[in-house]
Amino acid sequence: xxxxxxxxxxxxxxxxxxxxxxxxxxxxxxxxxxxxxxxxxxxxxxxxxxxxxxxxxxxxxxxxxxxxxxxxxxxxxxxxxxxxxxxxxxxxxxxxxxxxxxxxxxxxxxxxxxxxxxxxxxxxxxxxxxxxxxxxxxxxxxxxxxxxxxxxxxxxxxxxxxxxxxxxxxxxxxxxxxxxxxxxxxxxxxxxxxxxxxxxxxxxxxxxxxxxxxxxxxxxxxxxxxxxxxxxxxxxxxxxxxxxxxxxxxxxx
Numbered sequence: 001x002x003x004x005x006x007x008x009x010x011x012x013x014x015x016x017x018x019x020x021x022x023x024x025x026x027x028x029x030x031x032x033x034x035x036x037x038x039x040x041x042x043x044x045x046x047x048x049x050x051x052x053x054x055x056x057x058x059x060x061x062x063x064x065x066x067x068x069x070x071x072x073x074x075x076x077x078x079x080x081x082x083x084x085x086x087x088x089x090x091x092x093x094x095x096x097x098x099x100x101x102x103x104x105x106x107x108x109x110x111x112x113x114x115x116x117x118x119x120x121x122x123x124x125x126x127x128x129x130x131x132x133x134x135x136x137x138x139x140x141x142x143x144x145x146x147x148x149x150x151x152x153x154x155x156x157x158x159x160x161x162x163x164x165x166x167x168x169x170x171x172x173x174x175x176x177x178x179x180x181x182x183x184x185x186x187x188x189x190x191x192x193x194x195x196x197x198x199x200x201x202x203x204x205x206x207x208x209x210x211x212x213x214x215x216x217x218x219x220x221x222x223x224x225x226x227x228x229x230x231x232x233x234x235x236x237x238x239x240x241x242x243x244x245x246x247x248x249x250x251x252x253x
Contacts, residue, residue, distance in 0.1 A: 015046030036065025056090035078109035160196030
């Protein structure tokens with residue numbers, strides 16, 4: 001006899017009436033339930049999810065057992081609309097700090113249109129909406145609206161809405177996918193760059209970066225800034241455009 005077993009998925013909700021009050025609490029709970037994880041995990045944001053319950057940046061660290069089959073997804077729950085994760089104080093709204101195989105999906109229940117905005121309204125240098133760092137690998141950001149306003153006077157990639165660190169180890173933040181997102185300014189302030197790759201203390205090749213089918217809207221200098229080494233860079237199907245005028249810009253080295 002041959003038996004086929006489908007892999008179970010653990011699904012938890014986040015919100016005032018959910019299993020956890022915050023993404024921070026939900027993420028911290030994983031090792032206490034299953035370590036290493038042996039199945040996919042899904043965290044769904046309820047309509048009563050309140051960013052006041054979060055500590056920013058929302059810090060997603062490495063989870064033992066995460067893999068191509070054991071992914072960890074954060075998305076709105078079916079029926080949720082116009083959900084926003086925003087900060088005006090932290091270095092980033094969402095920080096993938098060594099986390100692997102994470103899927104940030106803006107579609108409620110994983111289908112339909114985007115209902116999730118991730119935003120950092122600060123204009124200072126090194127203030128990102130989403131920051132991938134510490135060799136976070138195999139991560140996907142999809143169907144999200146991502147907003148930022150960082151404008152550096154030192155380097156363009158350090159003033160991006162989404163920042164991908166080149167890293168200090170052999171893995172880097174490799175195999176990152178950003179797809180079907182709208183990436184744009186926060187408020188009236190245009191960021192220097194929408195997607196930036198930031199070099200750290202060592203220059204190591206970043207592998208397999210996919211940027212596809214995004215709307216890259218209202219940036220001061222560049223939609224995508226990649227001054228460092230990238231092996232297998234796929235940029236396809238994106239739309240780059242300005243809705244508002246640029247005005248006068250300060251010099252950037």
